[in-house]
Amino acid sequence: MGDLVIAGLSKSFGGKCAVAGIDLNIPKGQMVGVIGRSGAGKSTLLRMINRLTEPTTGSVAFGSRDITRLEGAALRQWRADCGMIFQQFNLVGRLDVLTNVLLGRASQGGLLPLIFKHFGMRERVLAVKALDRLDMAHVWTQRADSLSGGQQQRVAIARTLLQEPKLVLADEPIASLDPKSATVVMDALRSINREDGITVLCNLHTIDTARRYCDRVIGMANGRIVFDGPATALDRAALRLIYAGGEEHDVNEAVTSVDIQAASG
Ligand SMILES: Nc1ncnc2c1ncn2[C@@H]1O[C@H](COP(=O)(O)OP(=O)(O)OP(=O)(O)O)[C@@H](O)[C@H]1O
Numbered sequence: 001m002g003d004l005v006i007a008g009l010s011k012s013f014g015g016k017c018a019v020a021g022i023d024l025n026i027p028k029g030q031m032v033g034v035i036g037r038s039g040a041g042k043s044t045l046l047r048m049i050n051r052l053t054e055p056t057t058g059s060v061a062f063g064s065r066d067i068t069r070l071e072g073a074a075l076r077q078w079r080a081d082c083g084m085i086f087q088q089f090n091l092v093g094r095l096d097v098l099t100n101v102l103l104g105r106a107s108q109g110g111l112l113p114l115i116f117k118h119f120g121m122r123e124r125v126l127a128v129k130a131l132d133r134l135d136m137a138h139v140w141t142q143r144a145d146s147l148s149g150g151q152q153q154r155v156a157i158a159r160t161l162l163q164e165p166k167l168v169l170a171d172e173p174i175a176s177l178d179p180k181s182a183t184v185v186m187d188a189l190r191s192i193n194r195e196d197g198i199t200v201l202c203n204l205h206t207i208d209t210a211r212r213y214c215d216r217v218i219g220m221a222n223g224r225i226v227f228d229g230p231a232t233a234l235d236r237a238a239l240r241l242i243y244a245g246g247e248e249h250d251v252n253e254a255v256t257s258v259d260i261q262a263a264s265g
């Protein structure tokens with residue numbers, strides 16, 4: 001139960017193929033990093049999983065649910081089951097931290113509580129607990145836009161926790177952060193994965209992060225999967241495959257971030 005099964009998944013924009021027939025089986029509880037150069041199709045893949053983007057062909061299933069066929073309330077439920085984390089956090093800047101976290105509950109309580117900022121005590125306690133878990137409870141009254149990027153991303157993760165997600169999809173969650181904040185945010189995602197057993201699928205720009213945090217790494221190039229294995233198998237040959245045909249600086253960035261031993265292999 002709770003495995004994510006992707007079969008023959010493709011997406012074309014106009015005549016251009018962004019994702020080209022992906023088959024992928026992710027058992028419940030894995031932490032998976034998706035890497036690949038810009039335009040490889042990483043975001044499109046993630047967005048098709050929660051149906052922000054409609055696939056051209058293929059299917060996505062989660063447990064017994066055929067995600068690609070969901071409509072109406074069932075589709076809204078699936079979107080609530082998918083916690084999305086974005087590079088730009090997507091908080092409401094003029095609202096306080098606690099309200100932002102409570103927005104994670106929006107799909108369950110409808111719009112009225114949001115409009116009147118009226119949440120029950122149970123919700124509020126859950127929100128503070130989620131913030132506390134991310135070491136952010138002390139800023140609960142502050143406006144979201146007064147926080148640093150790393151703090152905002154932690155609030156975004158707390159908001160996701162309030163959705164009680166079955167799956168977390170993170171699209172470049174640390175791309176806008178300094179290294180210290182990036183570590184805190186990735187630690188938080190890993191703790192959700194390890195402690196709550198929630199599958200995490202995370203698009204990443206840096207190989208080092210994928211190696212450090214992910215059980216499994218998927219390498220994409222031109223809309224296809226060209227590498228699928230443990231982070232330890234991510235050697236120079238695999239990186240050449242993933243970054244083949246890319247801009248020279250992409251290749252250099254990837255290769256310089258591999259430790260010297262692997263690079264010389
Ligand atoms: N809404 C869209 N309309 C048209 N083309 C799109 C759209 N979204 C993505 N594409 C194209 O699909 C391809 C894959 O894009 P995608 O955003 O999935 O790549 P990515 O791997 O996430 O890249 P990046 O690392 O830059 O985020 C690119 O060629 C992109 O231009």
Ligand SMILES: [Mg+2]
Pocket residue numbers: 042043044171203
């Ligand atoms: Mg992207």
